[in-house]
Amino acid sequence: MTEPVVQIRDLRFARGNRLIFDGVNLDIHAGCVTAIMGPSGTGKTTLLKLIGGQLRPLSGSIRVNGEEVPSLGRHDLYRMRKQLGMLFQSGALLTDINVFENVAYPIREHTRLPEALVRDLVLMKLEAVGLRGAAGLMPSELSGGMARRVALARAIALDPMMVLYDEPFTGQDPISMGVLVKLIRELNDALYMTSVVVSHDVAETSAIADYAYLLSNGKVVDHGEPAALRESESRWSQQFLKALPDGPVAFHYPAAPFYDDLMQGG
Amino acid sequence: MLDAIQQLGRATLDFFERLGRGHLFLMQVLVSVPATLLRPRLVLRQMHSVGVLTLLIIVVSGLFVGMVMGLQGYNTLVDFGAEDSLGVLVALSLVRELGPVVTALLFAGRAGSALSAEIGLMKATEQLSGMEMMAVDPVRRVIAPRFLSAFLSMPLLAAIFSAIGVYGGWFIGVSLLGVDDGAFWSQMQDKVDLHGDVYNGVIKSVVFGFVVGWIALFEGYDAVPTAEGVSRATTQTVVHSALAVLGLDFVLTALMFGD
Numbered sequence: 001m002t003e004p005v006v007q008i009r010d011l012r013f014a015r016g017n018r019l020i021f022d023g024v025n026l027d028i029h030a031g032c033v034t035a036i037m038g039p040s041g042t043g044k045t046t047l048l049k050l051i052g053g054q055l056r057p058l059s060g061s062i063r064v065n066g067e068e069v070p071s072l073g074r075h076d077l078y079r080m081r082k083q084l085g086m087l088f089q090s091g092a093l094l095t096d097i098n099v100f101e102n103v104a105y106p107i108r109e110h111t112r113l114p115e116a117l118v119r120d121l122v123l124m125k126l127e128a129v130g131l132r133g134a135a136g137l138m139p140s141e142l143s144g145g146m147a148r149r150v151a152l153a154r155a156i157a158l159d160p161m162m163v164l165y166d167e168p169f170t171g172q173d174p175i176s177m178g179v180l181v182k183l184i185r186e187l188n189d190a191l192y193m194t195s196v197v198v199s200h201d202v203a204e205t206s207a208i209a210d211y212a213y214l215l216s217n218g219k220v221v222d223h224g225e226p227a228a229l230r231e232s233e234s235r236w237s238q239q240f241l242k243a244l245p246d247g248p249v250a251f252h253y254p255a256a257p258f259y260d261d262l263m264q265g266g
Numbered sequence: 267m268l269d270a271i272q273q274l275g276r277a278t279l280d281f282f283e284r285l286g287r288g289h290l291f292l293m294q295v296l297v298s299v300p301a302t303l304l305r306p307r308l309v310l311r312q313m314h315s316v317g318v319l320t321l322l323i324i325v326v327s328g329l330f331v332g333m334v335m336g337l338q339g340y341n342t343l344v345d346f347g348a349e350d351s352l353g354v355l356v357a358l359s360l361v362r363e364l365g366p367v368v369t370a371l372l373f374a375g376r377a378g379s380a381l382s383a384e385i386g387l388m389k390a391t392e393q394l395s396g397m398e399m400m401a402v403d404p405v406r407r408v409i410a411p412r413f414l415s416a417f418l419s420m421p422l423l424a425a426i427f428s429a430i431g432v433y434g435g436w437f438i439g440v441s442l443l444g445v446d447d448g449a450f451w452s453q454m455q456d457k458v459d460l461h462g463d464v465y466n467g468v469i470k471s472v473v474f475g476f477v478v479g480w481i482a483l484f485e486g487y488d489a490v491p492t493a494e495g496v497s498r499a500t501t502q503t504v505v506h507s508a509l510a511v512l513g514l515d516f517v518l519t520a521l522m523f524g525d
Contacts, residue, residue, distance in 0.1 A: 049395075052399050054395065054398060054399070078401040078403070079401070081398070081399055081400070081401040082401045084399065086396070086399040088392045088395065088396055088399075089392075090391055090392050092391065092392040092393050092395065092396030093393075093396075094393055094396075095391070095393070105400070105402075106400045106401075106402070109400065109401075109402050109407075110401065154400075
């Protein structure tokens, strides 16, 4: 396997008194699609924000391309982010400008290319996600799936070395989901990128991932190639990957014994 | 009792923490202003939504405030046979006080609340986070142009408010109640001082624009990114701006005209 582009060691992060990560270790390798899966609320999105330097950990190391992200100054952080693309769960398109301008936005902000070249680049990116014909539409006129594809075109506008996908399949109809699954894999391979997909959609994510990490209770509970994970002996992995309603993640929220609760009412 | 003291302590700490965040935010904005001046199109676009779209309420309010001043002023002055001084009364009231203050209150209600809601919603829909991840500083790109436009729009709007108000007073006093046209304008010209009155009014409106812009943008930027959080930020913008404008007006008036 290639050198890790992202290397996380002993990561600890808390929100208030709640410890979100407690000693997370993981590697993301160049050219691979790496999935980070886990139930809702395990901090998957938080992990992406830590990689992108939007949050700072309590302790531990997060290295992106050999640079220690938490210790980067503002200028260096912005320089590093120019090499990253991020697809937000909501798309995060700027609502006051149209699709074309949204995709052109990072190009205009970071380059001084002539307008004709900007136009060609934007149309190429939109063509790649199948939405060249929607260039003139406003974000409010797009369906959820289309908005996410526009956001994807924007995320790859500057040809980043790595794209971070935050729950790309959530709330998508089967066709949109299929399109996104195909796009993530094909763009990763065609543009020689590295992709990190945070998701709890097991089937779709496993279908395109080269490697997967399963997160729960602030730790990596299992990791490996998706096929190997399906055969894992870990009860937690089996429950998550096979969507079993009860197991190590209990069906019931912790509570006093049911009998005691009923008797309290008299 | 102990709980009450604890809560009071926590509320005090929260207040000062927020005040600190607000000042750090202002520093960030002020540092970003020179870079924003290099992109005047961003500022002009915001001046349209912050300033031009506030014009209607300013013009209508200015007209009615001027008309009321004309009517009330005439009824008082006529008892002393001093109705020819109506122009001075209307102009001084508007230029020194009502122009900057009422414009700032209307500006906070119309443009300030809109700014807070816009920024709060941009935060809630991850647009600001998206910019950060695209290595674009949202304070420089989004906040600073809006701050500058609020700062520049307020004195212009206050000037328009006062001018329209004077015409409202003239309409009631001269056209309807029979005050002498020449006396109305000549006494105004004689008694209203450019430095002492007009400039001080402009200074007030510049300060109010600065404060209302700061409060509105900070409330939006610091909003909890939920529907309730944005709604609260919008309300707080109007309440805090109104209190700040009225409080500052007293301080400025005492400094300018207190001797």
